[in-house]
Amino acid sequence: MTHSTLAPTGRSARALGWRDWVLGATTAVTVYSAGIAWQAYAVSYPLFSQVSAEEFPAYHLAYNAAIPGVVIAPGFVCFLACAALPWTRPADVPRALTAVVSASGLVSLATTVLWAIPMHDRLDSVGQSAEALAALAQANAVRTGALTLGAGALVWSLLRRRAA
DSSP states (O other): OOOEEEOTTSSEEEOOOHHHHHHHHHHHHHHHHHHHHHHIIIIIHHHHTTSOTTTHHHHHHHHHHHSIIIIIHHHHHHHHHHHHHHHHOOTTSOHHHHHHHHHHHHHHHHHIIIIIHHHHHHHHHHOSOHHHHHHHHHHHHHHHHHHHHHHHHHHHHHHHHHHO
């Protein structure tokens, strides 16, 4: 059951349900994760090649130790929240938009698990490798594109709902 009140604009406002809060949280974590992906694309991964081969193993280990709370945990929350959107979406969120967001989460998850993580593991085992760095950058480009698309769709959905 929902209830309506008269909003200051004269439109009817309804109480927010759990699906609305999940949509808002999914949007926030997806926008955040897209920003992190762009930072990695433009800054972190290009700088990997600027570290000397002798210093790279220690640098990469320090990088890996620094990212769990800032990159990894929010990223996986984002991937799973986006993938779950078909089951958590509010009724007024279009199914096509939901499919785009869900696909963005699944592509990001698959790209991370099947491509980026193995490249990080390769960098840990062989050290600085031009091929592994290029593959990591490619994986991140795919993930960045998917997250940007998902974030854009989610923001559009919130703006659309606000205007309604």
